[in-house]
Amino acid sequence: MDELVDDFVARRPSGLEQAYALWSRLLFGVARHAIADRGSAEDCVHDALVRVWRSPNRFTGNREMLKAYLIACVRNESLGMIRREGRRDARELKAVRLAPVSSIDPPVVDPVETQRLQAALGRLPDEQRTALTLAYYGNKTHVEIARELDVPLGTIKSRISMAMRKLQTELASTEGVRS
Amino acid sequence: MTEHLGENAELYPLGLLDDDAVHDVERHIALCFACAERVAQAQSVAAALAAALPQATPSPALERRLRESARPQPGAAKARASIFPFGLAAAIALIFLGLGWQTLVLHQQLKADDVALVTMVHSHFNHVSMAPESANPVAAKILYARDGSWIYIIADKPGGSLHAIAETATGTIDLGVLPGTGETASLLLHPRERIRSVTLQRAGTDVASARLMY
Numbered sequence: 346m347d348e349l350v351d352d353f354v355a356r357r358p359s360g361l362e363q364a365y366a367l368w369s370r371l372l373f374g375v376a377r378h379a380i381a382d383r384g385s386a387e388d389c390v391h392d393a394l395v396r397v398w399r400s401p402n403r404f405t406g407n408r409e410m411l412k413a414y415l416i417a418c419v420r421n422e423s424l425g426m427i428r429r430e431g432r433r434d435a436r437e438l439k440a441v442r443l444a445p446v447s448s449i450d451p452p453v454v455d456p457v458e459t460q461r462l463q464a465a466l467g468r469l470p471d472e473q474r475t476a477l478t479l480a481y482y483g484n485k486t487h488v489e490i491a492r493e494l495d496v497p498l499g500t501i502k503s504r505i506s507m508a509m510r511k512l513q514t515e516l517a518s519t520e521g522v523r524s
Numbered sequence: 525m526t527e528h529l530g531e532n533a534e535l536y537p538l539g540l541l542d543d544d545a546v547h548d549v550e551r552h553i554a555l556c557f558a559c560a561e562r563v564a565q566a567q568s569v570a571a572a573l574a575a576a577l578p579q580a581t582p583s584p585a586l587e588r589r590l591r592e593s594a595r596p597q598p599g600a601a602k603a604r605a606s607i608f609p610f611g612l613a614a615a616i617a618l619i620f621l622g623l624g625w626q627t628l629v630l631h632q633q634l635k636a637d638d639v640a641l642v643t644m645v646h647s648h649f650n651h652v653s654m655a656p657e658s659a660n661p662v663a664a665k666i667l668y669a670r671d672g673s674w675i676y677i678i679a680d681k682p683g684g685s686l687h688a689i690a691e692t693a694t695g696t697i698d699l700g701v702l703p704g705t706g707e708t709a710s711l712l713l714h715p716r717e718r719i720r721s722v723t724l725q726r727a728g729t730d731v732a733s734a735r736l737m738y
């Protein structure tokens with residue numbers, strides 16, 4: 346058993362503290378990617394972590410799955426905040442600053458992992474990769490992507506969905522290659 | 525609820541869904557094995573995408589705020605303990621959000637049907653066909669552990685959304701809508717008390733019912 350996961354699911358403060366100690370930089374990075382304002386980004390990390398910790402029945406799985414779940418929650422919290430507060434201007438500025446629309450590449454952090462991700466992304470069909478990277482790294486909604494690429498909304502949703510599933514297969518096939 | 529998530533399972537962890545849709549996803553995966561599995565996989569892919577983002581150090585104030593928020597609230601501890609009684613060692617608990625009623629245990633690393641199969645392999649169970657209650661009934665069966673620890677309701681061609689109501693010695697419990705596709709709908713429950721009977725309703729009308737004998 347994993348103490349962190351046990352403590353987290355049992356709603357012990359130590360579970361929240363351990364999760365924070367391990368993943369605060371990662372989660373704050375996820376929030377900052379969408380929200381330029383530091384204070385608001387911290388609010389998102391705080392709210393997402395506390396919400397999940399208080400209702401861990403929504404979470405199931407091991408440590409990696411908990412991390413992935415928290416990342417998704419922080420991402421949803423961040424983009425939700427932007428939507429709710431109508432801060433589209435800030436978001437679009439941020440998106441433009443992050444990457445030009447034509448080539449949105451993940452920034453290099455962990456060279457090995459990034460290389461593996463880049464390689465996996467590289468094996469996606471172009472239109473799927475474009476839709477996914479615009480969504481994740483470009484912070485664009487599927488509606489915005491559809492408009493920008495002049496493609497029906499349903500098509501963009503399918504491309505993103507297929508890209509995610511294909512990426513999963515690609516990443517799984519290279520798992521363990523890292524030494 | 526009867527509709528599976530489909531592509532929204534992948535859009536969800538990317539932050540592409542609006543608040544209502546996010547809520548719908550979270551509700552659905554609390555009850556549907558297949559979609560919970562699909563969302564978990566999408567989350568792991570989204571985590572790989574996030575790993576390439578630049579990390580950033582939050583201010584020390586955030587950690588203080590979290591500690592503050594994590595402090596037990598007076599009166600809350602008791603309710604928590606009773607809500608979450610079983611361990612997460614192998615199986616995983618998801619709690620149906622109505623009435624504090626525990627409904628599901630599942631393991632996301634297993635496929636939905638495997639969970640039901642594994643549960644059955646490890647227990648003695650009975651089964652009963654649900655009796656039709658209307659002119660337009662539904663073919664449904666209930667498999668249930670002889671010790672009352674779980675019940676599995678399966679409906680074939682539900683023909684619309686089916687609502688399950690259970691009776692126990694102490695009262696009536698609304699189990700909510702049976703998750704499923706148009707073809708089948710099913711629900712695995714780990715009830716706190718023995719369920720004595722189950723009624724399925726479609727649009728407020730009883731369509732099938734069964735009494736469980738232990």
Ligand SMILES: [Zn+2]
Nearest residue numbers: 528529556559
């Ligand atoms: Zn489903």
